[in-house]
Amino acid sequence: MTQNQPPIPMENRMVYFYEIYGTLPRAGPGDNASTRKSYRMMKDVPEKPKILDIGCGPGMQTMELARLSKGKIIALDNHQLFLDKVNRDAKALGLSRHIETINQDMNTMNFKPESFDIIWAEGALNLMGFNNGLKACRPMLKRNGYIGVTELVWLKDHPSAEARQWAKEYAAMKNVPDNLRLFKNNSYKVIGHFTLPVSSWFENYYDPMQERINEIRKKYTGNAVATELIYSAQVEINGFKKCCGEVGYEFFVARKK
16 A cells, blocks of 8 residues: 555455355354364353353354254344344344344443353454453353354464464463463353364354455455455465464363352
């Protein structure tokens, strides 16, 4: 960009962002089996719990939570196109009575204290800063309420240069023991945790993303904004393939003390 060139409006970037990411099954790594595994770690859950799904994205895990819990899911995201998909899918699957969507930034959540039996956040809480997110969620949980979250972690103590380059935008990333200490420091008791399988990065996220990139690359030849976003997505996919044993998502299930 030259000195006199005006900045590209964010709304223009978002058009291309949704061309790549808006049609994916998930907004990040994960799978229904991992959602089920984590939910079933939670014991003594009310028969029809009230659940907050923070950063729900297109809502694959939201649907699974509704099927598992038969409760009430508040699906929160600040991208209306994602929420529209959640509503369409809920209607198609007969789950609308269990799901309510709210367009709100997670940083401005203002739910009353002890509103939820469970708070869920797959790949989203780090947008608040993981420690800040844990701190913000605790007052909203009922007594002995649960939190189920995934967080990007180092899987090796001495990651390679390639892994550090791939994770350069996650400067605050920690290993599993350090994250366990964050839960303890914020007055949670960790019930269990596990690393998401590598397949969960590809089946519902990177593989569909690669197909989408291949579809639209020719469409936007010569478009600098679209080309930049496409390139960035391709670099992310290629980079993860090289360092998938060094970084990963850890699913943590914890209970409010």
